[in-house]
Amino acid sequence: MTDTAREEILARISEALGRRGGGEYVSSSPRTAVPGTGGTAHAESGGVASANTAATAADAGYHHEGTHTGESLIELLIDRLVDYKANIHRADGDPSATIAELIGGHSSVVVPRGLDSSWLAGYSGGVRVDAPGEELSVDELDAQGAVVTASAVAIAQTGTIVLDGSDECGRRAITLVPDHHVCIVRTDDIVDIVPEGISRLDAHAPLTFISGPSATSDIELSRVEGVHGPRTLDVIILSS
């Protein structure tokens, strides 16, 4: 059933595009010109390769790099994170004192396998390490007061922190089920605008973009922080 559906849908698309016979594309409204290139983007022979080498968004005239650097870049990120009701802290070299202060009230926290263990040196509660083959169950995660992770990239302009499932960021579930997320952002990982952030990421990794804690505006449009994800987001900006 499904195979027939596949063939039929692809045939319908070809008909809809006015292609006849061998899949030749007959464009009747050549609106595929890409701004800034003067080129057209329709495939010569309908091959995937030609479709993808055709100019797309990457050549257009929007910004690919931001203008903020150094301290002004960090300040922009902080400003945007605060706007999204995240709590911001700064640490120089060693974040362990800040972390201890933030999670001190929880009797147990979870961390991903690759997190620098010295960062938890000041914490006296229980530490559960989530690692391949030793994943915590959902119920175990639900019993943790907080999760501490690093991050892959932070985008200043939008106040966005990206986790990429690496050993330092952990599985997606560990930053979702506990109610309190403490996330360490290294200053080297801060970029200015969205295109710079995307270019640093691996599409095949499970990616989570976080811009402030969970929020809803569904009731009379009044914003409520914290519906289903972690209700508290603490961000520690770590300078090296």
Add this chain to the structure above:
Amino acid sequence: MTFLGMPLLPSKRRSDLPGGQGNIIEAEAFPEASHEHLSNQQLRNNIGHATSTIRSKRAEVVSELDDWEALRDAGEATKNEVMANLPEYLAQFEEAFTAAGGIIHWARDADEANAIVTELIEDNAPMLETGRREVIKVKSMATQEIGLNEHLEAEGIDAFETDLAELIVQLGEDKPSHILVPAIHRNRDEIREIFMDKMPDAGELTNEPAVLAEAARRHLRHKFLTTKVAISGANFGIAETGTLGVVESEGNGRMCLTLPETLITVMGIEKLLPKFADLEVFLQLLPRSSTGERMNPYTSFWTGKSEGDGPQNVHLVLLDNGRTRALADEHGRTALNCIRCSACMNVCPVYERTGGHAYGSTYPGPIGAILSPLLTGVQEQGNGSLPYASSLCGACYDVCPVKINIPEILVHLRGEDVKANHSPVSSQLDTALTGASWMMGDGKRMAAAERGLPLAHKVTSGEQINALPGIASAWTSSRDIPALPEKSFRQLWAEEEANDRDEEGQR
């Protein structure tokens, strides 16, 4: 300014590709359906408040980007490129998604998609003591379009909406009225009553939004942690890598996409982007146009399955349901470029007064007025009145992040409708339109109403109108209404048709 009264030349090639089914068909013609909603003061107040608030937030965050127009151009070009090469991008996506351990299913229409999803649930969700199965759902336009929840219900499967607004709508046995804030027509007291009535464990609640949100959290928490199968839509599919993405706020999306063993995603075939890098454009266009935020709180991307992280049984249903029919319409196909941001409904004066229910479709507002009839065809189904649900003011085109020329497509579809449904004998719709006094009878709002044209043209002596009295004054203070044409659209159309016939006769 383009003279919007002039029809585009109708397409010579009349597609007979099958139209879509499901919740995209008007039960009642728009002019009639809107009557009832117009007199609902709460609806008008709530929608007015919501649209004006989101509108100003959007304007503010858009003005922060000095390359906004370039981003829109890039968005438009990318989507046009996808549509022009859709078979290649679909094949490429399929290969990449499958290589990453995902499984793809193709569905020609709503029935087929519903059947595929049902079978997958039966294979993967356990039968409970009640004799029924349960799944959790992320808010998704595609599954609303195909009427999945209703279908599953009949098949013995309970689908729990987990987005707060969708939950309110579902528990209230109601319909969404806006694609972004579906429960915006409800106030906090009503929501409190729905929750206390329908959530067995809710207890006594106040009407504070924070209290109500907390009740929803408690209500759904256990479901998130224990349900085996989740259903989602997708905002984007990346052809190059086979990646899917969902954009959300509450974290219910992350819960559904991450915790269950099986994930079933339903996505329209038009949702693809060529490359992962294209997200650099769309992740700027979508949140700013939609909720007026620089970025929405959560965005998730997954590519097939990730070993040890998230669902290990990952399915995708690729849905046609009239999309190929829309694609065949050369003047309307750009409606498929829509990324469902809802900006067009927040600026539409007609939507603001009628709300979303009047459109009778999953897709309300300006985009719904073109997308629904394109998916079903104006001829086959009763969607012929939707293209008239517009003042053609052009505000929707101005805000659309992918630059869909909605007014132009509306005019084109009106032409299609006239051709298909209105000659030579007057139809039921004509009668309905004659009775559409709510809009056309009020000269302040709709001076260009067809019937009044010849007279209005004389009164205004063919000059531009730059000030209207009364409630319309705010509107004309920021824009001019073009001089009124001498003839109505219908008259012009009939004449064009007659000329065509004459010319053909002479050949």
